[in-house]
Amino acid sequence: xxxxxxxxxxxxxxxxxxxxxxxxxxTAAYLKAIEDTADNNAYVAxxxxxxxxxxxxxxxxxxxxxGGALEGIPVGVKDMFCxxxxxxxxxxxxxxxxVPTYESTVTSHLWADGAVMxxxxxxxxxxxxSANETSVFGPVTNPWTAASGDLKGKALTPGGSSGGSAAxxxxxSCLLAPGTDTGGSIRQPAAFCGMVGLKPTYxxxxxxxxxxxxxxxxxxxxxxxxxxxxxxxxxxxxxxxAGDSTSIDAPMPxxxxxxxxxxxxxxxxxxxxxTLEGMNQEIVAxxxxxxxxxxxxxxxxxxxxxxxxxxxxxxxxIVAPAEASSNLARYDGVRYGQRVEGATxxxxxxxxxxxxxxxxxxxxxxxxxxxxxxxxxxxxxxxxQQVRRLIQQDFLTVFExxxxxxxxxxxxxxxxxxxxxxxxxxxxxxxxxVPANLAGIPAISVPSGLSSDGLPLGLQLIAxxxxxxxxxxxxxxxxxxAGFDYVATGAAS
Amino acid sequence: xxxxxxxxxxxxxxxxxxIIGLEVHAxxxxxxxxxxxxxxxxxxxxxxxxxxxxxxxxxxxxxxxxFCVEQAVRTGLGLNAEINLVSVxxxxxxxxxxxxxxxxxxxxxxxxxxxxxxxxxxSDGSSRDIGIxxxxxxxxxxxxxxxxxxxKSFIDLNRSGVALMEIVSxxxxxxxxxxxxxxxxxxxxxxxxxxxxxxxxxxxxxxDCNVSVRRPGEPLGTRTETKNLNSIRFIAQAIxxxxxxxxxxxxxxxxxxxxxxxxxxxTGQTRPMRSKxxxxxxxxFPDPDLLxxxxxxxxVDQIRDTLPELPDALRARLLNQYGLTPYDASLISExxxxxxxxxxxxxxxxxxxxxxxxxxxxxxxxxxxGLDLADSPVKPEQLGKLVAxxxxxxxxxxxxxxxxxxxxxSGADPxxxxxxxxxxxxxxxxxxxxxxxxxxxxxxxxxAEYRGGKDKLFGFFVGQVMKASQGQANPxxxxxxxxxxxxx
Numbered sequence: 006x007x008x009x010x011x012x013x014x015x016x017x018x019x020x021x022x023x024x025x026x027x028x029x030x031x032t033a034a035y036l037k038a039i040e041d042t043a044d045n046n047a048y049v050a051x052x053x054x055x056x057x058x059x060x061x062x063x064x065x066x067x068x069x070x071x072g073g074a075l076e077g078i079p080v081g082v083k084d085m086f087c088x089x090x091x092x093x094x095x096x097x098x099x100x101x102x103x104v105p106t107y108e109s110t111v112t113s114h115l116w117a118d119g120a121v122m123x124x125x126x127x128x129x130x131x132x133x134x135s136a137n138e139t140s141v142f143g144p145v146t147n148p149w150t151a152a153s154g155d156l157k158g159k160a161l162t163p164g165g166s167s168g169g170s171a172a173x174x175x176x177x178s179c180l181l182a183p184g185t186d187t188g189g190s191i192r193q194p195a196a197f198c199g200m201v202g203l204k205p206t207y208x209x210x211x212x213x214x215x216x217x218x219x220x221x222x223x224x225x226x227x228x229x230x231x232x233x234x235x236x237x238x239x240x241x242x243x244x245x246x247a248g249d250s251t252s253i254d255a256p257m258p259x260x261x262x263x264x265x266x267x268x269x270x271x272x273x274x275x276x277x278x279x280t281l282e283g284m285n286q287e288i289v290a291x292x293x294x295x296x297x298x299x300x301x302x303x304x305x306x307x308x309x310x311x312x313x314x315x316x317x318x319x320x321x322x323i324v325a326p327a328e329a330s331s332n333l334a335r336y337d338g339v340r341y342g343q344r345v346e347g348a349t350x351x352x353x354x355x356x357x358x359x360x361x362x363x364x365x366x367x368x369x370x371x372x373x374x375x376x377x378x379x380x381x382x383x384x385x386x387x388x389x390q391q392v393r394r395l396i397q398q399d400f401l402t403v404f405e406x407x408x409x410x411x412x413x414x415x416x417x418x419x420x421x422x423x424x425x426x427x428x429x430x431x432x433x434x435x436x437x438x439v440p441a442n443l444a445g446i447p448a449i450s451v452p453s454g455l456s457s458d459g460l461p462l463g464l465q466l467i468a469x470x471x472x473x474x475x476x477x478x479x480x481x482x483x484x485x486x487a488g489f490d491y492v493a494t495g496a497a498s
Numbered sequence: 499x500x501x502x503x504x505x506x507x508x509x510x511x512x513x514x515x516x517i518i519g520l521e522v523h524a525x526x527x528x529x530x531x532x533x534x535x536x537x538x539x540x541x542x543x544x545x546x547x548x549x550x551x552x553x554x555x556x557x558x559x560x561x562x563x564x565f566c567v568e569q570a571v572r573t574g575l576g577l578n579a580e581i582n583l584v585s586v587x588x589x590x591x592x593x594x595x596x597x598x599x600x601x602x603x604x605x606x607x608x609x610x611x612x613x614x615x616x617x618x619x620x621s622d623g624s625s626r627d628i629g630i631x632x633x634x635x636x637x638x639x640x641x642x643x644x645x646x647x648x649x650k651s652f653i654d655l656n657r658s659g660v661a662l663m664e665i666v667s668x669x670x671x672x673x674x675x676x677x678x679x680x681x682x683x684x685x686x687x688x689x690x691x692x693x694x695x696x697x698x699x700x701x702x703x704x705x706d707c708n709v710s711v712r713r714p715g716e717p718l719g720t721r722t723e724t725k726n727l728n729s730i731r732f733i734a735q736a737i738x739x740x741x742x743x744x745x746x747x748x749x750x751x752x753x754x755x756x757x758x759x760x761x762x763x764x765t766g767q768t769r770p771m772r773s774k775x776x777x778x779x780x781x782x783f784p785d786p787d788l789l790x791x792x793x794x795x796x797x798v799d800q801i802r803d804t805l806p807e808l809p810d811a812l813r814a815r816l817l818n819q820y821g822l823t824p825y826d827a828s829l830i831s832e833x834x835x836x837x838x839x840x841x842x843x844x845x846x847x848x849x850x851x852x853x854x855x856x857x858x859x860x861x862x863x864x865x866x867x868g869l870d871l872a873d874s875p876v877k878p879e880q881l882g883k884l885v886a887x888x889x890x891x892x893x894x895x896x897x898x899x900x901x902x903x904x905x906x907x908s909g910a911d912p913x914x915x916x917x918x919x920x921x922x923x924x925x926x927x928x929x930x931x932x933x934x935x936x937x938x939x940x941x942x943x944x945x946a947e948y949r950g951g952k953d954k955l956f957g958f959f960v961g962q963v964m965k966a967s968q969g970q971a972n973p974x975x976x977x978x979x980x981x982x983x984x985x986x
Contacts, residue, residue: 087557100556107550109557214557220786249559250788328786331589334600335554339653350595350651377591377781386783 009034010177010497014078014234017180021067021077028063028077031180032056032121035079038178038497039123045146045495047163047173049084051124052091059121066119075241076119081179083170084125085132086112086225087214091122095216096140097130099361100342109214110246111183111225118241123179127169130363131333132190132218135434137168138422139365145169147198147419148176148495152459161419161460164194164434170228171198175493181238182228187218188321189415189438191226192450196414196463199452199491201235201480202228204438206470207445208253211246217332219325220251222442232451232480236260239473258474266478269303273479274407278314279437281416287456288413295411295453295464298486299479309407311399316392317440318433323376323389324443329366330373336361397444404469409479412437414450414463441467449476452489461491505673506714509745514711516741517718518677519631519669520733522684523662524694525638525702526569532637532661533560533603540700544654552659554598559787562587566661567791568801569693570610570635573663575802576691577630579614583795585634587788591781596640596653604664606782609634610791616667616687617810618679619828628680629668638662663694669708669718674734674741681705681730686809686832704728709740711748719744720754724761724768736761740768812837820849829857835871842878847885855885859899863906875909876902884912897921897969924971927979930963933971934979937962948984959984 009031012020020026036053056079063077087093087105094100108116116122130139137145145168147161163172167184171194174182184191186204195202203226210225217223227238240261245254275296280289296306338344338357345360347353362370376385403410414437420426441448447470450463464483468475506513531538534551551558574581586608589601611633619625640658644651665684671677685703688694695702705728710721724740727733744754758777759768784790807815813831816822822830830840830853844852860881864874884902887893893901893916904915916922924930937959938945948955963976 087555093556095556103556105555105557107555212557213559216556217787248561250561251786327783331591331601331781331783334591334593335556335598337593337595337600339595340553340598341555351593354593374781377783379779379781382781382783 008498010038012180013230014075014180015237017078018074018076018237021072028060028067028121029057031077032060032079032123035123035179038176041497042148042176042178042495045148045172045176046143047127047145047169047176047178048081048124049094049096049127049142049169050092052122053124055091056121056123059116063119063121073117073119074237075115075181078120078180079123080115080120080181080183081123081126081170081173082112083128083167083182083184085128085185085216085218086183087216088112088122088125091125093125093216094141095131096128096142097336097361097363097366098141098343099336099358100216101141103342105214107214110211110248111215111242114241114244115181115183120181120241126167126173126179126182129166129168129190130366131216131329132166132185132187133329133365133369134165135189135193136162136420136422137165137172137194138162139165139363141363144422145172146422146495148172148493149198149419149460150494154458156421156458156460159421160423162197162422164197164415164419166190167194167202167228171195171200171202174198174200174228174230175496177496177498180230181234183225183238183242184228185215185218185223185225186438186442187222187224187325188442189435191228192414192438192448192463192465193434195228196450196452197419197461199461199489199493200228200230201232201449201451201484202226203235203239203449203473203476204441204447205239205243205473206253206447208251209243209257209447209473211244211249211252213246213248219328220332221328222321222325224442232477232484233261233264235449235480236264236477253471255471258472260474260477263474263477264481266474267302268299268479268482271299271304271409271475271479272407273299273304273306274309274403274410275306276309276311276314276403276410276412278311279412281436285417288416288462291454291462291464292411292413295483298483299411301486302482304479306411307407309403309410311396311403311440313392313395313399314440317396317443318436320389320392320396321435321439321443322372323385324393326369326373327377327386327389328373330370330377333362333366333370393443396440400440400444400446400467400469408468409472409475410467411479412465412467414438414465418456418458418460418462437465446470447473447476449480451480451483451487453483453487454489455491461489507711507741507745509749511749513714514741514745515714516672516737517669517710517712517721518671518673518737519708520667520671520677520680521706521708522665522667522681523704523706524573524665524688524696526566526635526661526663527692527694528563528566528569528661530563530565531659532563532566532635534659536659538660540702542656544652545656548655548658552598552655554600560603560785562788562791563661566635567610567793569661570633570663571793571798571801572691572805573665573688573693574611574614574633575798575805576687576693576808577611577614577616577633577665579630579633580612581793581798582608582610582612583793583798584608585610585791587635587785587791588782589785592778594639594642595651596642596655596658598640598655598658602637602639603785603788604636605634616680616683618676618683619824620675620679621825623824625824626676628670628676631666631668633663633665636662636664674737677707677737678730678734681733682832683809690806690808690834692806698728698730701728705733707733707737707740709737709744710754711741711744719748720756722754722757722759722768724759725771727761732761732763735766736768739766743768816840820844820853822850822853826853826857833871839871839874839878843882843885845882847882848889851885851888852882855881855902859902867906875907876905880905880911887912887916891923891972891974892916893921893923894969894973897923921970924967927975930967930971930975930979933963933966934976934983937966938983945984956980956984
């Protein structure tokens, strides 16, 4: 076949079955694409030899008719996933040189289904960031560029923290990419890069072997080219794991079937509180379009209220740093990763962590340590947990009336790299995505159109816990109506 | 059984009341650690029992060991305590080289076991209840070794993640003796339950002692906490030295600093470790890697139904069934092996004499020989038989001691020793009469004195006859015949 890179995973999988191409050819094409798009800095490690070995093994299984659901599909792995024998750093200096002797449960599932590992993808350090600018490997460039307007000619962020993953998907230097989402780290970069990104129900994907950021919020999920690939990959990634106490033991609905179920009779809520003051009119217009598309397909859309939405972000920026401050205590230079020697144990800790963590990570460790400390715990951490409960309750109440919620994925399209943004504006990027993490419920971002400058914009659907099938149904309808078939200018061909 | 009165310590300026509360760390008897599958066995080479979870590798998550939870519940039930069907694991955050996660998983606000109590008996036979505040599950840390290398410290993570129960008493103890009795009793209960081996030398059981003093009736004084005491003797020493130190400071007009102290085995004194100002802020918060621990009430009942006989029940049975003194009953009921030995020895025998022989002669001898009861050369059946030979008049109590000494040496049966050594008591009145006659004939002057009213000489004649019989004459028979001959 001539244009292997244009195939979706579902199409590629079918082509492999029909012997229209081999897994080795497919993998070789992607390894070349990685070289061709190396400028975007998406990959922090390319495991070419391993990829070709895995592809050959896939070809052997395919020849015997034993191909798995993802057999031969080339995958780029966010550097938050521990990969056996392959350096895993979470894009942090402190983990440089750390080579796990174990594989994360989620990536194990992908390999067990026959997927091929291309390498490790850049991300914000410990997944803390919304622009992929906090990585020790430097920023990733979004393969999309503005066709007009102020942003024209500027290098744009792919979003974060799964910036390398979304950028590699948009650049067609991998065909599937597992990401992690703590406050929007899958959905926001997917939206910025014109990809589908799904954050499943908390507990759907095992966290075992994923470098922890904020344990009660972290959830792995797929970043894919279209909704069908998302359904395929989600099914492979999910599953109960006895090695993660917060893993859910509940069957995944048939997501492939949900692709064609449609939304007839479905009730969609449009939350009042997601309309922000001074909101970008293009985003408002897209949101309106999304509503019309769903209604045209037979759904009814109604305004709903999630009264505590405005407190989601402040609560998130207490809970997430609090957990992170404790989760990152293990990076102490004693057992693995980087160590800077010191005169005493405390001195060694201070020097190791001082040199090993970047500014954003340090900022969050400080905030987290502060909000958990004696005298402040009740005012911050406990209060934030109470807010979190109220936000969960908001969703539970609203899901008594509607099957899903429709919102924009982000308040803006991709913004320029290196733009001096204050921390608070940067945090506002997550305003639409964070509530789903706090509530532990699934949400998906679907590419739905281009801004007037030619940059991708996404719409988000949010569903009740365990209803990923509802997300896939709605997303498939939006995808079809939007007819989003644009390719990034920086994509390999 | 009497209720004990709070003992006061007399200072230079008047009496002081001592207030003691204990935090006991008991290692859960379990094959595997609290949150990982690695072995919790003692004595392996450094870092041989360490999993990815124990070493806190990135992305590794704790998974609760159901058996450890069961052990904690069993212990709670054995302490007559409330079992909390919902409890929460928290992270206690601090940095140390042998704490790989940078936090210890413990239970802070919602422990698995709530209030309970332990009844202790003191050597004067008095008894009292000591309240249990709570019991919670937590992980042990690893071990730092600073003496292996001139400039480096070595870390052994074998203990990292081993399950501990922290059992916190109420501040109900008033003397070192009570504290010692509390720990012995607690250890006995844990051992009977099989939830902790109670081996203090190996560190399976260690105590932190909170001590303060006050004038009787006044509010509580400032307390100090002496950490990590690993023997009952050290607990008593540490408390006594701390009480003396605090009283001296207060009587000199000083104040007690709230601080953590260490006990020095060599000097028997405590010394400061860190003051309240240096105390860690542990930043406790619920561990987001673990869901709240929810227990099924039926499961708890099932554990309750399978509890073994515990020291208090055994003690009550020993009192009722064997008529033992409270003190002997306490002593024997503290160790199931001791109780089993006793019950075997006492079967069909005079139970009180058996108890006496066991607690005085046998324990004394084993102590001197440095042997455990399990290794005793004298088996329980043999001790029982020895007592039988005393009560059936075959040997006297005094001869029995010689027989016992030989039994200890050879492990032989008492009958065999009595036979071989010719210890059999002489009850043949003819033989004894002949001996008496000879003694009276040799001591005609003393006979006259006796008959003249010097009654005390009777013992002298008994002694002479016994000597003549080489101790084998039945003392009862000797007494009777002698009385007849002297008075008649």
